[in-house]
Structure formats: C-alpha cells, structure tokens
Amino acid sequence: MIRLENATKTYKGADAPALDSVSLDIQRGEFVFLVGTSGSGKSTMLRLMLREERVDQGEVLVLGENLNQLSASKVAQFRRKLGVVFQDFRLLPNKTVYQNVAFALQVIGRPKAFIETAVPDVLELVGLSQKADRLPSALSGGEQQRVAIARALVNRPEVLLADEPTGNLDPATSNEIMTLLDRINLSGTTVVMATHDRGIVDRMQKRVVEIKAGHIIRDAKTASYREIPSDSMPIIPDSPADIDFGGQA
Amino acid sequence: MKLGFILSEMWAGIRSNISMIVSIILVSFVSLTFVAVTLLLQLQVGEMKTYWYDRAQVAIYLCSDYSPEEACPAGGATDAQKAAIEEQLAGETLTPYVDTYYFENQDAAYEKFVEQFADSQAAQYITADQLNEAFWVNLKDPTQSELILESFSGLDGVEEIKDQRSYLDEIFNFLNAGSLLAAGVASVMLLSATLLIATTIRLSAHSRRREISIMRLVGASRFSIQLPFVLEGLLAAVLGALLATSVTVAITHYFVTGYLAKQLAFTSFFTVADSLMITPYLLGIGATLAIISSSVSIHRYLKA
Structure with a gap:
C-alpha cells in the first residue's frame, strides 16, 4: 500500500539528508506511528507519501503509484485518494464547519447531490452534526481537529496521513482524537501518524516506526514509544462499534 | 469544479x-481608450x-514671365507649347490613364488664389500675371502621377x-x-495594466494561500485552482474594456459626429458604427x- 525503498531526501542548503536511504512497507489497513524528535524526518516521510516532496534517490510507492514517475498533472488525481490532517488544523476561518468539509469536495468537482449526503455523514462520524453551522472560531481545539479529520475523510480516502494531529491539544482531547482515528482505522482506512506524544503511542499499542536523524532505528509491531515491555500497557479506550465509517459503505 | 462554486470563489477574491x-x-x-484612439485615427487617415x-x-x-531661369530659360510658355502639351494629354498614349483635364489661365488661378488666401495679406500683393497657367489633370488611378511627371x-x-x-x-x-503617439501611450499603459494585473493576482493568491494549500492537498487540479x-x-x-468602449463611443457621438463633422462638412469622419466595430479588438x-x-x-505563485 505504501512502500519506501532506499528513499533519500536532502533539502536544499541542508548538510545532512532529512531521510537517508530509508525503506519501509506499510500494508493496507495498518495503523502506523512515526515517532522521533523534531527534525528526525517524520514529517519529511509524510511529505514524500503525499508527493509534496520528491525523493532524491530511491522510490516511493503509494496506492500503486510510483510517485517519482507521477506527472504533475496526475498529482491532483493521486491526492484525492489520500486524506491529510495537520497539527494546526488548517481550517478556513470564514467558512462554517459544513462549508469547510464541503470545500474539499467542491474543489474537486464532486456533484452537489454527493456533497449533500457525504458531508452530513462524515460530520456524524466525527460527532459534529450539531455544530455544522458554527465557524471554526466558535469551536474548541479538539472540535476543530475533528472538522479537519472530517474534511480529510469526506472523499473516502484509502490512506489517512496525520502530522502531529494532537500536537496542539490537551491530553483528554488528544484521547478523543485518537479514539476517532482508531475507529477510522478499524473501518479499513490505513492510518500513518507522525507524533512525539509518548502517552498516546504507549496507550494505542500499534506499529511504531522510530526515526532518528533520517534513519529508521526501530520498526516494531504493537509497540510502545520506547522499547519497554508492552504487557503492562493499558488498552485503548472503548470505541463505539455501532458507528460504521462511511468509507466502507 | 462547478461553475457556481468557481464564481463564488472569484467573488470572494474580488471582495x-x-x-x-x-x-x-x-x-x-x-490604456484601452488610447488603443481605441490609435485605431480610430488610423481609420480616419x-x-x-x-x-x-x-x-x-496633378498640376x-x-x-510664366516670373518663372526661375533654370526651369524656363525661354521665358513664358508660348501658345505652340501649350498646344503641344494639350495634344499629348489628349493623345493615344495617355488617354487610357487620364480621366479629365482642363486648362487654367492666369485669371482663373488668381481668382482661386484670392479665394484660398482671403484672410491673408498675400492676396493684396499678388497679381494675376505672377501666377502660373496650368493644366489640371485628374487621373483614373491617382497613384500613377509618375506617368505625367x-x-x-x-x-x-x-x-x-x-x-x-x-x-x-x-x-x-x-x-x-x-x-503613433497614442499607440506609444497605449503600449506603456497596457504594460502597466499587465503588471498591475499580475501583482493584484499575486496579492489575491497570497491572501487566500490557506485556501490554495487546502485545494492542493485535497487534490484540486492546477487548472481549477x-x-x-x-x-x-x-x-x-x-470591465475596463467596456468602459473604454463607452467613452470612445460617447466621444465619437458627441464630439466627432456631433461637432467636428458639422464644422468640417467636407471631410468624412469615422462614425459611432466604426467605434463600435473596434469594441471586439478592445475586449480581445x-x-x-x-x-x-x-x-x-x-502559476509562479503555485510553484513557489
């Protein structure tokens, strides 16, 4: 589903590569944490998967596309199959919750009828149906991030990339977001999330890819942020199983 | 992207x-008004x-007796010389090219001179015998004056x-x-209009960079962005072109047709129809x- 083969990326003017011959394979339906300190290369990896950046050497394959060979005109089509969430939410302040989510469909020319069913569905999924007419400024940070997640999911992507989605949120709100992301993953969407929130990683017990100075120094299934025995780790909070994620409908 | 949505985005940008x-x-x-002036002056010419x-x-x-020595060493033209010229004008060689011709004697030339320079003091000092007699020739094709020469x-x-x-x-x-002067001004103005449009659009893009970044992330095509x-x-x-057209038409109607054409009745001027005819060029x-x-x-903004 996502594969990096000896991917090397050096930014202009940088002494050392941001990613140095990194290989990684992510299967359909996986939930993967990319962990590491700031500047370790987590975000670069996400940007490569999103084709925001291109590798200098090696290959990046996402959803069957070799991103090195993807022509500029195909990039837009490719990105429609991905959803992205950021630390700073990136909502449009002058549009309501509903309009923010609908915007993602309008700009890719989805028909009105589709928008009118998909947007309420996804707002229901993230639990914001009641606040569809609010402006982002009238929402809490957690709610704003849920709008951003709704926008990322509304076109039913196969992959959700999240760059520090809880970085601006308090622990309780972060948990809510993680519960939501887990639910989305359980419904079949592959989730790749960069974070340095130790508590979250330890609690979720998912695959952890640790990056340091551009190298993968650890890749472990169902692991914690640091290598400590996982037996004693608490299990993630219950997620309501009765809400089906629209992406599989 | 749907038309209504594109228009609403455009409207947001304009606001x-x-x-x-x-x-x-x-x-x-x-600038387009100057373009219009250039075109209409060309049309007028x-x-x-x-x-x-x-x-x-062709005259x-x-x-005459006053002619310069080098052109007329023998003094005034004789009747025989006049007859020879007239014969040639009416002759076989020139007939196909000459439409009409007539002879103007010194009295007729003086009359015309006085009429033309009625306001000038020159009329008082000139006498009929100082003026040339002349054959006035109308050619069938006025560009062939070389023939007569x-x-x-x-x-x-x-x-x-x-x-x-x-x-x-x-x-x-x-x-x-x-x-040409109008064309020069028009080109400078058009250049500034072009640069102004480029700057404005870049500003507009900058003020909506968040929208643009989201559009790119969710996979909107470059074209629709x-x-x-x-x-x-x-x-x-x-809108500028339409304003330029309205002003041009107004000037043509009120000044050229309504004033100039009446003052200078013997000259034909461009009309409102002409100035409407150049509208497509201005718009284009x-x-x-x-x-x-x-x-x-x-494009450059999206690249950066």
Missing part, C-alpha cells in the same frame, strides 16, 4: 481585493486617403509638375504621428493581457 480590482479596471480603461486621393489632381504648371517634365514651357497627393501626405503624416484568479483578472480587464486585447498576466502570476 477581499476590491481597491486593486478597481485600479485594474481604471488602468485597462485608460484611411478614410481621408480614399476620399482625398481620389480627388487629388502641370506652365512657365515622366511625360511632361523637362518639356519646353513646363515649369513644374506637382501631385497634390504630396500635400495630402503631409497632413496624413501629421495624423499618423498623432496615432488557477481559474478563479484568472477570472478575477479577466473580469476586471473586460484586454482579455488576452489579463489571461496571460494572471495565469503567469498565479
């Missing part, structure tokens, strides 16, 4: 950028050329051959210079510049 949009409208209005060139005559001035220059009794078109050319050169911005520049330039120039400059500008 957030209204003073710049107004300046684009004004600059394209002024063309129209006057067809009108006057057809009426332009064969005969020697070749046939008669150097002939005994001929002082000078003058094509009236050479006087007209001076007037047309003057009008052409005016039209650019379109609202290009339309924004296009709309402003087209405005639209092309707007599309090119805003596309280039937004």
Whole structure:
C-alpha cells in the first residue's frame, strides 16, 4: 500500500539528508506511528507519501503509484485518494464547519447531490452534526481537529496521513482524537501518524516506526514509544462499534 | 469544479481585493481608450486617403514671365507649347490613364488664389500675371502621377509638375504621428495594466494561500485552482474594456459626429458604427493581457 525503498531526501542548503536511504512497507489497513524528535524526518516521510516532496534517490510507492514517475498533472488525481490532517488544523476561518468539509469536495468537482449526503455523514462520524453551522472560531481545539479529520475523510480516502494531529491539544482531547482515528482505522482506512506524544503511542499499542536523524532505528509491531515491555500497557479506550465509517459503505 | 462554486470563489477574491480590482479596471480603461484612439485615427487617415486621393489632381504648371531661369530659360510658355502639351494629354498614349483635364489661365488661378488666401495679406500683393497657367489633370488611378511627371517634365514651357497627393501626405503624416503617439501611450499603459494585473493576482493568491494549500492537498487540479484568479483578472480587464468602449463611443457621438463633422462638412469622419466595430479588438486585447498576466502570476505563485 505504501512502500519506501532506499528513499533519500536532502533539502536544499541542508548538510545532512532529512531521510537517508530509508525503506519501509506499510500494508493496507495498518495503523502506523512515526515517532522521533523534531527534525528526525517524520514529517519529511509524510511529505514524500503525499508527493509534496520528491525523493532524491530511491522510490516511493503509494496506492500503486510510483510517485517519482507521477506527472504533475496526475498529482491532483493521486491526492484525492489520500486524506491529510495537520497539527494546526488548517481550517478556513470564514467558512462554517459544513462549508469547510464541503470545500474539499467542491474543489474537486464532486456533484452537489454527493456533497449533500457525504458531508452530513462524515460530520456524524466525527460527532459534529450539531455544530455544522458554527465557524471554526466558535469551536474548541479538539472540535476543530475533528472538522479537519472530517474534511480529510469526506472523499473516502484509502490512506489517512496525520502530522502531529494532537500536537496542539490537551491530553483528554488528544484521547478523543485518537479514539476517532482508531475507529477510522478499524473501518479499513490505513492510518500513518507522525507524533512525539509518548502517552498516546504507549496507550494505542500499534506499529511504531522510530526515526532518528533520517534513519529508521526501530520498526516494531504493537509497540510502545520506547522499547519497554508492552504487557503492562493499558488498552485503548472503548470505541463505539455501532458507528460504521462511511468509507466502507 | 462547478461553475457556481468557481464564481463564488472569484467573488470572494474580488471582495477581499476590491481597491486593486478597481485600479485594474481604471488602468485597462485608460490604456484601452488610447488603443481605441490609435485605431480610430488610423481609420480616419484611411478614410481621408480614399476620399482625398481620389480627388487629388496633378498640376502641370506652365512657365510664366516670373518663372526661375533654370526651369524656363525661354521665358513664358508660348501658345505652340501649350498646344503641344494639350495634344499629348489628349493623345493615344495617355488617354487610357487620364480621366479629365482642363486648362487654367492666369485669371482663373488668381481668382482661386484670392479665394484660398482671403484672410491673408498675400492676396493684396499678388497679381494675376505672377501666377502660373496650368493644366489640371485628374487621373483614373491617382497613384500613377509618375506617368505625367515622366511625360511632361523637362518639356519646353513646363515649369513644374506637382501631385497634390504630396500635400495630402503631409497632413496624413501629421495624423499618423498623432496615432503613433497614442499607440506609444497605449503600449506603456497596457504594460502597466499587465503588471498591475499580475501583482493584484499575486496579492489575491497570497491572501487566500490557506485556501490554495487546502485545494492542493485535497487534490484540486492546477487548472481549477488557477481559474478563479484568472477570472478575477479577466473580469476586471473586460470591465475596463467596456468602459473604454463607452467613452470612445460617447466621444465619437458627441464630439466627432456631433461637432467636428458639422464644422468640417467636407471631410468624412469615422462614425459611432466604426467605434463600435473596434469594441471586439478592445475586449480581445484586454482579455488576452489579463489571461496571460494572471495565469503567469498565479502559476509562479503555485510553484513557489
């Protein structure tokens, strides 16, 4: 589903590569944490998967596309199959919750009828149906991030990339977001999330890819942020199983 | 992307950028008005050329007693010389080219002179015998005055051959210079309009960079991201072109047709129909510049 083969990326003017011959394979339906300190290369990896950046050497394959060979005109089509969430939410302040989510469909020319069913569905999924007419400024940070997640999911992507989605949120709100992301993953969407929130990683017990100075120094299934025995780790909070994620409908 | 959505995006851009949009409208209005003036002056020159060139005559001035020595060493033209010239004009060689001709004696020339220079003091000092007798020739094709020149220059009794078109050319050169001047101003103004559009669109893109980044992330095509911005520049330039057209038509109607044409009844001027005819050109120039400059500008912005 996502594969990096000896991917090397050096930014202009940088002494050392941001990613140095990194290989990684992510299967359909996986939930993967990319962990590491700031500047370790987590975000670069996400940007490569999103084709925001291109590798200098090696290959990046996402959803069957070799991103090195993807022509500029195909990039837009490719990105429609991905959803992205950021630390700073990136909502449009002058549009309501509903309009923010609908915007993602309008700009890719989805028909009105589709928008009118998909947007309420996804707002229901993230639990914001009641606040569809609010402006982002009238929402809490957690709610704003849920709008951003709704926008990322509304076109039913196969992959959700999240760059520090809880970085601006308090622990309780972060948990809510993680519960939501887990639910989305359980419904079949592959989730790749960069974070340095130790508590979250330890609690979720998912695959952890640790990056340091551009190298993968650890890749472990169902692991914690640091290598400590996982037996004693608490299990993630219950997620309501009765809400089906629209992406599989 | 759906049309309604694109238009609403464009409208949002215009609202957030209204003073710049107004300046684009004004600059394209002024520059395209100069374009219109250039085109209409050219049209005027063309129209006057067809009108006057057809009426332009070639004059064969005969020697008088006052003629300069080098042209007329033998003094005034004799009757025999006049007869020879007339014979040649009516002869087989020139008949196919000559439409009509007539002889003007010194009295007739004096009468015409007095009429033409009624306001000038010159009329008081000139007497009939100082003026040349002349054959006035209307050619079937006024551009073939060379023929007359070749046939008669150097002939005994001929002082000078003058094509009236050479006087007209001076007037047309003057009008052409005016039209060139307008074209110069138009190009400078069009250049500033183009740069202004490019700057405005870049500002507009900058103020909506968040929208643009989201559009790119969710997979909007480059074309659909650019379109609202290009339309924004296009709309402003087209409004400018329409303003320029209205002003041009108004000037033509009230000043040219309503005033000049009445004052100078013998000259034909361009009409409101003519100034309406150039509307497509104004719209075309405005639209092309707007599309090119805003596309280039937004393209570079998206690259950066």
